[in-house]
Amino acid sequence: MMLGSDNEFLTQGGPGTPMGDLLRRFWxxxxxxxxxxxxxxxxxxxxxxxxxxxxxxxxxxxxxxxxxxxxxxxxxxxxxxxxxxxxxxxxxxxxxxxxxxxxxxxxxxxxxxxxxxxxxxxxxxxxxxxxxxxxxxxxxHMPELPQLELGLVPAGHRFVSKKWQDCNWVQSLEGAIDTAHFSFLHAIPTKDEAARLDILRKTSAIGQEGGLADRSRWVTEDPRPRFRIESHDAGLVIAAGRKTDTTDVYWRIAQYLAPNHALVPVAFPGEVYHGQTWVPVDDTSCWIYTYSWVPDRPLTNAERAKYASGLSLHAEIDEHYVPKRNMRNDYMIDRELQKTLSYTGISGVSDQDAAIQDSQGAVQDRTREHLGPTDVGIVEFRKLVMAAARALQQGQPPRAAASATGYAVRAGGWIAGPEKDLATVMTERFGHRNGYVGGEYGLAE
Amino acid sequence: MMLGSDNEFLTQGGPGTPMGDLLRRFWxxxxxxxxxxxxxxxxxxxxxxxxxxxxxxxxxxxxxxxxxxxxxxxxxxxxxxxxxxxxxxxxxxxxxxxxxxxxxxxxxxxxxxxxxxxxxxxxxxxxxxxxxxxxxxxxxHMPELPQLELGLVPAGHRFVSKKWQDCNWVQSLEGAIDTAHFSFLHAIPTKDEAARLDILRKTSAIGQEGGLADRSRWVTEDPRPRFRIESHDAGLVIAAGRKTDTTDVYWRIAQYLAPNHALVPVAFPGEVYHGQTWVPVDDTSCWIYTYSWVPDRPLTNAERAKYASGLSLHAEIDEHYVPKRNMRNDYMIDRELQKTLSYTGISGVSDQDAAIQDSQGAVQDRTREHLGPTDVGIVEFRKLVMAAARALQQGQPPRAAASATGYAVRAGGWIAGPEKDLATVMTERFGHRNGYVGGEYGLAE
Amino acid sequence: MMLGSDNEFLTQGGPGTPMGDLLRRFWxxxxxxxxxxxxxxxxxxxxxxxxxxxxxxxxxxxxxxxxxxxxxxxxxxxxxxxxxxxxxxxxxxxxxxxxxxxxxxxxxxxxxxxxxxxxxxxxxxxxxxxxxxxxxxxxxHMPELPQLELGLVPAGHRFVSKKWQDCNWVQSLEGAIDTAHFSFLHAIPTKDEAARLDILRKTSAIGQEGGLADRSRWVTEDPRPRFRIESHDAGLVIAAGRKTDTTDVYWRIAQYLAPNHALVPVAFPGEVYHGQTWVPVDDTSCWIYTYSWVPDRPLTNAERAKYASGLSLHAEIDEHYVPKRNMRNDYMIDRELQKTLSYTGISGVSDQDAAIQDSQGAVQDRTREHLGPTDVGIVEFRKLVMAAARALQQGQPPRAAASATGYAVRAGGWIAGPEKDLATVMTERFGHRNGYVGGEYGLAE
CATH class of the missing domain: 2.102.10.10 (Rieske [2Fe-2S] iron-sulphur domain)
Known part of the structure; x- marks a missing residue:
């Protein structure tokens, strides 16, 4: 649980607030x-x-x-x-x-x-x-633009959208780096594997590519992933290991990039990468910029159409970039569907996330939380960002702002032997213990 | 007139307020x-x-x-x-x-x-x-459920509805126990007795059963009823006597049951009984639960259809239990009708009450009131409920909460000779000076 | 720039405020x-x-x-x-x-x-x-009604309308007495004089009568009018001189009448006069009463129809007197039109004024202003009205309230030789240095 004053410190970003000062040190x-x-x-x-x-x-x-x-x-x-x-x-x-x-x-x-x-x-x-x-x-103190891989690939390799969210940015970002919630919020609670595969195909959920049915099942079957966290110049590697059908571990590895970015822990090599950036409108609403990219080929028209229609992490939006399923219409929850093939009865990963994050309140009251072992990513994020805001109040500029190239990292999934440590898993999956891929684009490492 | 601080004391029911504490001692x-x-x-x-x-x-x-x-x-x-x-x-x-x-x-x-x-x-x-x-x-301190007669009769003998109201619960309840207002708010201001009877039949106003035209006329003709108040374990008997065409007195006898119930002063023996319970949503809106029952027979389908359509004290509501005629549409007031056959131009007793009660303000400003002899019921209610809230702050639990069986009382109408005191009138009408009927249901008296 | 406390003093009119007290001394x-x-x-x-x-x-x-x-x-x-x-x-x-x-x-x-x-x-x-x-x-302290000429002419000579505005009344009145803004806000930015004339005819802009194309062009071509201000019992003469095609000066002479009236600086002799009165609803909205009159003939049906349809200073309104083009629909701004024949892309003088005045904020933040030589009318208005409010706090009643006949003045346009002072120009145009015409109506001068 958190002190009320700490919760305000973490969530208020208006002019003159410590967190507002920190956010203003970044593009x-x-x-x-x-x-x-x-x-x-x-x-x-x-x-x-x-x-x-x-x-x-x-x-x-x-x-x-x-x-x-x-x-x-x-x-x-x-x-x-x-x-x-x-x-x-x-x-x-x-x-x-x-x-x-x-x-x-x-x-x-x-x-x-x-x-x-x-x-x-x-x-x-x-x-x-x-x-x-x-x-x-x-x-x-103006820094360089953060060298997110999204911006390093040719324009044809990426798709970028935005969507409105009716809550404080912090709890929404926390939802993204808390990868334990996939076991429920996005679960397909069925034993019928053909039905599971059909839903995954239709909803184009994240990780829809090869092996998706197994991975979806493993996520649903293991609601207690083991977390490993590693910090680097631009943020945190947040890895969660789940049981598979063997002794191997299914790793889902997210990246938190200071102060307001997160990369999605799903892509296996050859799959589409996804990430998000939260921009506070004020303390009770935010824009979420959502992007999907492939390093080595253009996105297909079919992929673009899928994202534009509101599948994957992208939302189906109106002309003002407001999701069509939102708090004003209860996210068009289907209570019958909730009894059968969808854990929430809400259609799509983006709207499921929005519903649960908005439901925490305009600003989540963290003084009443009860955290557990699967919440360590959130805990480390809070420590990092609050320490940076406190340091800035003492005159010490944020390290991440001076590490633009450090943002050229990837997040994604991997299956590894049971005894491997995070550095080994990262190197196997990404070729670098931080997931760093900047070298591919000619940046200084 | 009331002090502003007393008005707040009376009307605020949030957690930690004295009146909120009192209300929380009751189901x-x-x-x-x-x-x-x-x-x-x-x-x-x-x-x-x-x-x-x-x-x-x-x-x-x-x-x-x-x-x-x-x-x-x-x-x-x-x-x-x-x-x-x-x-x-x-x-x-x-x-x-x-x-x-x-x-x-x-x-x-x-x-x-x-x-x-x-x-x-x-x-x-x-x-x-x-x-x-x-x-x-x-x-x-959890008490027994209040033994309202409504709940003691078989389910087929009663009809229960609810409706939203856009004001503080206290002024709405005060409107119910202030039976003087029937001379204007619900009056049918015509000398044409055939027209009066026709309206009473169509609108199914309270007391639509036998003798209703005379009673309606007496109420309209005498705007200054004489009040008699008697307290009992569960609340107050509030009786108002009006002139008739003889020296007899037409008594309309309401019951206030602590802290938030009132029974309607209309039914003669054999007629339908009505009552209401106010539940604060917050300090500026409330739900009104409205019920009609007959002790000794099931309600007919015609009676149920009438109540469901929004006649008598029941409101015509939408799917959210919000009355269709409400403050957002000026209660669909018909200013032409107001010049002729309806004192308000608003259709139905329920909407007439809602309009005038909401119009007192989200919370009535009682510091500007000017009370008179017909307001004694309201005065006694306020004394009782505020004294109970103050006593509770001193550690003394409310008497009514310990008197669940005391709620098995009736309210209604009667015609009695001019010299009879209230206890006599009550006993004539109800067989008990408090209107108590619990004995019929096998409860301890 | 103004102190924040002065801005509040100027713009707050609720019960008990100094400006509220001043306004309450007038009808x-x-x-x-x-x-x-x-x-x-x-x-x-x-x-x-x-x-x-x-x-x-x-x-x-x-x-x-x-x-x-x-x-x-x-x-x-x-x-x-x-x-x-x-x-x-x-x-x-x-x-x-x-x-x-x-x-x-x-x-x-x-x-x-x-x-x-x-x-x-x-x-x-x-x-x-x-x-x-x-x-x-x-x-x-009840004064006489202000003897505005509008009320002195026969009823058939005038047209009166009202319209809602979504901002503090002071900034809206300031917009009216700041006649410099016609060079942009109401400008027809074209060199095509036939197009200019066509628009002026269609929109029936103020001053649509003879010579209007030249006057419209002069106003557009000279954004730096020279101001002359003269005070009188009821308010201020606010005159602005612009260059013409000769050495003559084109004078546009407004009247500010304390505390909340302004007359329009457009009419040449024989043309229609216009004026407005601002009535605060509260500190962030007001009603504008708008009137057009001719001293010596009834308005024609065509003129009435024009005003009723929302041309000239009158607005096109709904049944609640709210302009159809308002802040909730961005005044139906036409961004293509804004690139060609209208400076704002907003149709009509009334809506152009409303858009820009509302856009200053619910209450304009005058602490961030940067005034210049064309803002002297506004400066003098503020001095006058704030001094009157301060004097009233000291017990000195406002002079204008005792000068009901002093309101019988006119405002309008004139072309005069380059060396003439304001008193001479006023006398040439109106027969009186203050624009006083009360004598025509048999009032004491």
Whole structure:
């Protein structure tokens, strides 16, 4: 159990909070590139870490992320004109570029120096891996973009989506690194292996590729995986071993990457990799950026169609990126199905995760928790991120922010002999004890 | 007028408040039995006295009422599986029975004693009189179920419904024991006695049985009934006498039964009895359980159809038990009708009561009241319930909670000579000065 | 920039605030007369300056504005019967006249003096200029109705409408007296003068009469008008001069009339005059009463139809007087139109104003403003109204409240030689340096 003050420390990310300060030392996705499809197109209202902002793509294709209110009389630049490399307020025509400079101030004479004194708050932006990234921290501490493999592969090798979630980001991320929950939440509680296989095929659950029926069964049959945790520069390797039909161990190995990424513990070699990044909208809702990629081949049209339709970790969403099955419609739970072939009666891994994570409360009350041996990944995550936030308050910048290349790691599954330690399993599976694959892309190790 | 602090004392029922403590010393309806129709069916979210709870009917038919959040990681058991005499969390499979015992904890080894340390908060439950009753107070003070006559008659003799109300429970109950308001709120303001009778027949107003036109006219013609109040173990007899066409007095005699029941002052011998129980959802909304019964015969199908359609004190409701005419649609008030045959232009006694009670505000501001001689029932109710709450804070348990059999009383109407005192009138009408009828059912007097 | 405390001082108008006290020293529109079409018709719920009130038109045609809750037990008189010169509570029949006297109290004997002690709060009401006006201040300081010309002309000469706005009233009024914003917000950004003329005709923008294309072009071409401000008993003359095609100056002269009126700076002699009055609902929303009038002829049916359809300053509204284009639908902004013939892509002057004013925030944060030379009208307005509120706190009543006849002024446009001072321009245009026209109506000057 946690102190209430620690729970607040962990979950509050607004301006001036310790965790908010920590998160602001890292780049984070602000939008999908597709949300700003057009140069000189309409600005888009966004909200990150409790800050209301505007994003716009100017004439040269670059994206700006700025405060929304014009410094003159506070009109919202959302209603402004995005024209000729700047956003012009519709009230009196004051115009700003993506760096926040006032480039025209028509209510003062042209010779006036007044406009040089006017600045619009703007944040550094990078467009990378089909996402627009923003850095909201102190400029002098701006790190490199985290070298997630997703962004290192050619664009055709990846698929990126986003979805809204109605709860604090921390409990949602904790759901991802807590790989023990697959034994129930995503279980297919049947002894009929043909039915199991049919469901796996239809729902395109994670790990749908070769051997999936056995793996699905092993996960369902062993609800007490043994955990091994290893830290590295960018985060944590979180491995969970389950019983198989032999003495071998079925390892599902996730990666937590500080402060707000997690990679999925499913892919065997040759399968599709998946990962997620959580971006707090405020303390009670977040965006989840979800990505799937293959290192060595383009995704097929069939795979893209599958993800776009809301299978695997991707959600079926509406035009505002809100999942169609959500807390307002009880995730369209089917209580009859829940009695037979689905543990939850909720369709799809993404919606099952959302339902259970939202159900913990807008912000989970961790003072009433009872943790056990399968929760060690969560415990280590909390220790790491809270220690980093505390260290930052003492002036010590986060190690992970200085380790951009350390993010080029993989997560996935493996079957190994019973006596092997984690380093051996990692090396067998990934060729590196941290899962590091940066070398393939020409990065310094 | 009341002090603001007394108004808060009277109307606030959350955990830890004096009135909340008092209410928690009594059993109260949590749901209709029909809301949990199925063994192993879906759990139902309920909210009572500001506490969010889950109700579920387990495999053996018994009902549990428990806190909603799993002690493990706080997931809501609403999404759980109701199976094999327990509710199992969909996150990691922890399972609880209706007494809150953890009966399976799959994330720990079978031999672990960890699960014996895990408890889910659960409240004692009884199913009685077509309702599921819950006791939310200290176990060592759990009383008997109140022996309301409704529950003593055979099931076929009664009809029970529930309806949502958008205000504090106290002012709604006060509306029920304030029988003076019938002269206006429910009046049929016409001199055309044929029209009056026609309306009474169609709307099936309370007291629709023989002699109703005269009684309706007397009520309309005398807005200043004379009140007589008598206390007994379970509550108050509240009698109001009105003029008739002779020197006789038309008595309408209600019962207040502590802390949250009231019986309707209308039935003459042979007519249908009615009563209501208020259960706070929180301080600004409540459920009203409404019941009609006949001691000595089954209700007819016609009577059941009438109540189910929303006539008499029962409301016409939607699938969530929310009245179709409510504050969000101005109770579908018909301003033309209000000019002619209905004092309010709102159809039906139930909706008329709801409209005027909601209109007093989410919580009536009693500091601005101006009470008069017809408000003595309300005054005595407040004194009684506030004194009981204050006594409980001093360690003295409420007398009514120890008087379960004292609830077997009736309320109703009578016509008596002008000089008779209340005890005489009560004895004439009910055979007992408190209206007690428990003896008919073999209870100790 | 402004201190946060000054911004609160300026924008908060609830009971007991300094600005609320000031506003309560003036009459203000409470409803349109058309909202109470019928004697003995249904009461109407209104909210002014954070106070919930009821308005009703009684049997003799007079209108009452009273507190909504019956002094007896707090039931809302909205559900009461409006009958025989009074509003009767539907609960127990207590009845009140428009002055708040209790004229019947049926729960007490007729001979009782209790009812003489019962009062319902009521405010003085006047019906004038198609509006119902209310005075919510101390009775002994009740001023005359402000003699706006709108109310001095015959009824057929004027058109009055109202519309909801989703922001604090002050920033909306500031938008009206800040006439510099016409260069952008209402601009038609085209060099194609035929297209300009066509749009002006179709949208019936203000100033659509003769010479409009030139004036529209001058406004668009000169975003830096030179301001001249002159104070008078009732408020401020706020004049803005723009360049023309010669050395002449195009003057647009607005009037601010304390505390919450503004007249539009557009009409040339013979054109239609326009004005607006802001009435706070609370601190984050207001009603804008909008009026158009001609001194010397009735409005034509075509003009009335134009205004009723939502052109000129009038809005296209729904049955609740809420503009159809509003913050909930992004004012139906057309981003393609914004690239070509409309600066905002929002149709109509009224909706353009609403969009930009709402966008400043529910209450504009004036601590982050950067004002310039074109904002002097706003600065003078703030000084005047804040000084008046401060003086009132010291016991000095507002000068304008004692100057009812001083409101009979006009605002409008004029073209004058380059060297003329404001007094000369005003006298040329209006025959009086303050724009005073009261003498035409037989008022004392």
């Amino acid at each position: 984070m996705p602000a939008l999908l590139s597709e949300e700003l499809p057009e140069r000189d197109g309409p600005p888009k209202k966004i909200r990150i870490l409790g800050e209301d902002l505007l994003a716009f793509r100017q004439t040269d294709g670059r994206v700006g992320i700025v405060e929304p209110h014009c410094p003159h009389r506070g009109a919202n630049l959302y209603f402004g004109r995005n024209e000729e490399c700047g956003l012009r307020c519709a009230f009196h025509g004051w115009k700003f570029d993506i760096d926040g400079n006032c480039v025209d101030l028509p209510t003062s004479p042209p010779e006036s120096a007044y406009k040089d004194t006017i600045k619009l708050l703007s944040y550094p932006v990078r467009e990378w891996a089909d996402m627009v990234w923003v850095y909201m921290g102190p400029r002098e | 109260m309806p949590a749901l209709l039995s029909e809301e949990l129709p199925e063994r192993d069916g879906p759990p139902k979210k309920i909210r009572i006295l500001g506490e969010d709870l889950l109700a579920f009917r387990q495999t053996d038919g018994r009902v549990g009422i428990v806190e909603p959040h799993c002690p493990h990681r706080g997931a809501n058991l609403y999404f759980g599986r109701n199976e094999e005499c327990g509710l199992r969390c969909a996150f990691h499979g922890w399972k609880f029975d209706i007494d809150g015992n953890c009966v399976d904890l799959p994330t720990s080894p079978p031999e672990s004693a960890y699960k014996d340390t895990i408890k889910l908060l659960s409240y004692p439950v009884r199913e009685w009189a077509d309702m599921v009753w819950v006791y939310m107070g200290p176990r060592e | 203000m529109p409470a409803l349109l007369s058309e909202e109470l079409p019928e004697r003995d018709g249904p009461p109407k719920k209104i909210r002014i300056l954070g106070e919930d009130l009821l308005a009703f038109r009684q049997t003799d045609g007079r209108v009452g504005i009273v507190e909504p809750h019956c002094p007896h037990r707090g039931a809302n008189l909205y559900f009461g019967r409006n009958e025989e010169c009074g509003l009767r509570c539907a609960f127990h029949g207590w009845k009140f006249d428009i002055d708040g006297n209790c004229v019947d109290l049926p729960t007490s004997p007729p001979e009782s003096a209790y009812k003489d002690t019962i009062k319902l709060l009521s405010y003085p009401v006047r019906e004038w200029a198609d509006m119902v006006w209310v005075y919510m201040g101390p009775r002994e």
